[in-house]
Amino acid sequence: MEKRELEGAVVSKVREVISSITNAKHVDEVVSALHSIAALLFPLDSSLISGSIEECYRDKVLRVKIPSDEERHDWWDAFYRGVGFPTLARFLLLDVAPNWLVCFSISAQKHAYDVFFSHGLVSEVVQILVPFLQQNGSDGLDVSNVVSNSERLLVLCLLENNGVLQLAREFGGPFESKGFTNERIRPAVSRVAQIVASIPDKARMNTLTSLSSHVFFKQIIVQLLSLAEERDMNLLEKVDTLDEMDKNGALLFVGEMFSRISRRGFSELLSSELVPRVLRLVKKCLSSSNHSSTKELLESNPESMCCSRMMEAIRDPYIIERISEQILHQLATHHADDVQAYWVLWLLFHRNLKMQASIRSMFVDKFLLWKVFPITCLKWILQFAVHECPPGNSMSGHDRPRFSNIVERLVTAWSKKEFVQTAPIEQQAYISAALGLSLETMSKEELDGMKDSMHLILQGVSCRLESPNDLVRKMASNVALVFSKIIDPKNPLYLDDSCCGETIDWEFGFSALKKPHCGEKIVERTKTSELPSIDKDSDFSVNKERSISVKSKKKLLNFDTLDPDEIIDPASLNLESDIDDDDDCASENSYSSSDSSLQPYDLTDDYSDLKRNFTQLTDIVAALRKSDDAEGVERALDVAEKLIRASPDELKHSARDLTRTLVQVRCSDISLEGAEDSAEEKRQRALVALTVTSPFESLETLNNLLYSPNVDISQRIMILDVMTEAAQELAESKILKPKQPPTRETSSLISVVSDTRPWFLPSSQGTPGASSWKEVSGTGAFQNWSNTYERELPLKPNQVMKGKTRRWNLRSPFAEQNQMEFSHNKFPMYAAAFMLPAMEGYDKKRHGVDLLGRDFIVLGKLIYMLGICMKSVAMHPEASVLAPSLLDMLKSREVCHHKEAYVRRAVLFAASCVLVAVHPTFISSALLEGNVEIASGLEWICTWAFDVVESDTDRECYMMATKCLQLHAEMALQTSRALESAKSSFKSSPALPSDASKVTIKIPYLNKD
């Protein structure tokens, strides 16, 4: 039969069926009409339908002529590739489905209706069905019925009948016979892929879970991957080159499908399905072969080759990047070992890597320099893309031009100071690890071959060693260690005492660090307010100093003690007491026996109790100055704090001298190895005591020394630490005072300013006897913008507490807590002396002092100290006086936009402290008086914090800025309330300054007008 005739026959048959259905009065007429055409197309058993329809139609159904297989095949072809199917399908979906389908019996529905879709040419079926998902009811149709029917059919066709797999088969193989030409195949493939991928978007919400994107795509992926398991070599023949691959419809379809799925954000799904399969394959190969033949074995395995081709079929570079990232992560979660991971990567990417430069640069540039992977993934990336050989067999050093090129790029990126300042810490660790791992494989000759590398490495190490962050310093020391091992394997350079093993921890303990770290920080947070705080890196310089001195000491010891030629006088080894004993015993024996009762006791004596014999401050000063008498200095340090705390009368006079001397003592020189810390600590405690007991005198000296060229950076840091601690101590000094009864009159009469309660806590009015407010810790990871506070209320008279414990005494519950209150902050009167001189000279560059540049750690510490001062002066009038000048300092460009995150963090901390410290009523009264200085300062905090949130690279900065904004919002709210109440009370007076109304206070998320 000719093709055209056949098509004509199909069309006329379709027309006949449609017209008979249109005229049908009974459902069985419809079924039999549909059956008549279905029997021509599909191998059906008519008896399955006949059981469910009435007698008169049953004969008609059974009488239908069953064509031969060949005829049926031709009919099927003509039906689906011609106009027959679209016409009938549209009719089936729009007319039969709403009008008749409900009446169909189950078997009739299956064999006379669904069959057209489930056994059809999937590409056509899909193209017809998918548009119906978005049918809108313009012509009064039962839309929901149509749509749900289409959804059902899609699930049936694509998922239950492995339609996607069929699609791939349809595109695969020799296409000419199926009417496709090379030019047409690509658009057709991509159109179908597009339609399939869009199904979850078009499916209605809350209908079928199998059409929700996650489940749907997962099914598709599984189907497509099963293609590989079929080992259908026909599909893959002649696809060794990219050109050939273009002609292979199946692979094209798979590639298109994968990239579209990944585009929709499901690359993780793809890799999680793909990786276990490939890993299994690789494991099988590895177990069945020795390592040398793995490559051949994998290449001869059709399944593995199919996987490899599928990856190649994905062309979109962005998608490839996403997928390969996901694959790396998946490999890490599956705990693949180095060999397995290498072969998985090799299988999936080795041809891409060879043939496509973009893929290579993705691995070598993006994955090494821009992305951050777990350290194991980094090793695989290096092995696969850089070394390009399976782990274990290393290539000889000379033919690796690509390798040294990569290392050079790593070194250049790593050594830049800007990189240290701006890159997030994870990335720094990653690149340091990448550099270190590749350096580990290098020889001295290779290193020499690279120009500048040595210089750059040293530069990178030195700029990292200055960092306040312990991790960054560790990176430097690790790289330096590897570097020194290349230069001279026998003499490795340990910059840090902690790293002394053979293997270097390139993870830098990062996995442990991701949990909330730094107990200190937590403690500090709980102290007074919820201010974010910066890390305390005070030990930094001290450690550095120490580690160096330790080294030198070790060397000295070695030189001193090990002199084999030294002549030792045996007599000198004997203890003197022994000689005495000999003498005594001898004489005793010759003596009369009457003295035998006088046996000597144990005459050994330790002098530990005799050390503390400094009783005068001047003695201490004198002893500290004698730097050659280490023991004396140590003893002086031991007693210094106690003596100072005793606060003798002469303290005022010797405070300056003592301060200067204490600062200039070199603890590392005097104390024994390992005991430097305690000496440092004693010195610091003594200084704190001094600053607390006679603040003005010692502060004068401290401030002078802070900017003096004669002290080094560690001393400067120590000075600032001392001032910080002293400020806190002064602020926390407590004095008992009787509490006023919290009656309504007093609380309204007494100014809020004298209240020691922080302004952000709710008012303490209410039931007497209630406990103090506590912040409710928020649940969930989100930064919530409102704080919740809670407090315990006493029981009402008619309430009875149920429980086991009882109180037997008669005292009233309020008696203990409300009679007295602790509060006296001694700090405010000294605040100016603490802050103002320290703020004066920070921006001047002098000999040996360069806070804005090299000594940024000192600057950070200084700002932190100022923040603590501000916090300590909180709620006192001094705060609003000092705040503007502190804000002026923070505002200056070099400070708030400092290159080092450490400084920015400190600035954020100080800004938050200012927000907490200044009472809203001060701000409102300042505004009413027309003084806008402080308001503008606070507004600057807000804008700047927004700026940081938006653009800062450092994560901690970002978090602190968020917190800062939150505080600012609270503060602004309180201030506006205070302003409201002030305005209402000022209403009678006509002299309200006009300025006040002009100033706007920004309240984020509150005033939306």
Add this chain to the structure above:
Amino acid sequence: MNKKKAAAPPDPVAVLRGHRASVTDICFHPSDRILFSGSADGEVRIWDTLQHRTLSSSWIHSASHGIVAVSSSSSLGTNKFVSQGRDGTVKVWDFAHAALSRSPVLTIKTNTYHFCKLSTVKNPKYFPTKELGRPSHIEIPDDRRQDESAAQSCSQSSEGLQYVALSGENPSEVEIWDLKSAERFVRLPSSIISSSSGVCNKDRGMCMALQLFLPSESQGSMNVLAGYEDGSMLWWDVRNPGVPVTSVKFHSEPILSLCIDSSCNGGISGAADDKIVMYNLDHSSGICVIKKEINLERPGISGTSIRPDEKIAATAGWDHRVRIYNYRKGNALAILKYHHATCNSVTFSSDCKLLASASEDTTVGLWELYPPA
């Protein structure tokens, strides 16, 4: 030579607490189980050494000056003791049934304001102590020619030897006072003689420690051993107040304490330097010879004492330790560590059973060491 491990030094058998300031001097009662202690705030306490309790406490010198020394001796009588304050007075107290009289029996204004502890007469233990009767005639030695007769009269009774030696108003001089008449008995060196004999005490500096004793060889005339600021030691005989019997210099720093053994044939001295010296006194030739020199690791011995049975000697050190030596051989026997401040004084009880140590840490330690056979 067998070297068995020596036992750890003993702890005090009792610690007497109660003083509020540094305990400057202690003294056992010559026969009863009573201890006197004086402190830097002028308080004197009387302790029962059996029950370790305070029997009596009173401020007998002004708190701002404090007590320099307390002393009780069989020569004073069993119900008396002497206290010396830095307020320039020496007071003699009567006590009965552990109750102290409200006012002193006798107050002598010596106008001395130094740290030198007074000394009562030490006479050899075989000296007859039972003789009763007080010397009826006590001559005031304004006239040096009467010295000898005065001394002779002294020798007749131990009970009657109520003399104390102390560093004088001019601290380079030693004065001996009669407690009965409250008058000065003699001054050493006697000023008239000293000018002629050329003994220049100015070089020696102040008298820092002294011991008054009555050797049997001296026919009853009192002798004084006095240590001076420059480390020298003079041996005086009151019969010859112008010129000392002998002068030796064992120490390089001020002598802080002296002690003569009960036979008056030797003694021990401690100074501000780092050694303890034991010496013999040869009464026939009038010379003092060094017997043993003990070097210390840390300087400063503020008190010394020799047990009446002459077996052991104790020293109180600035280094908070009490050291025990074999008095005959001079070897170290024990280092007693209890006090945590400078030790001011040590003394043995007359029955040799107890050692008391007084310290700046306001406590008095009682020790039992090498019990007498």
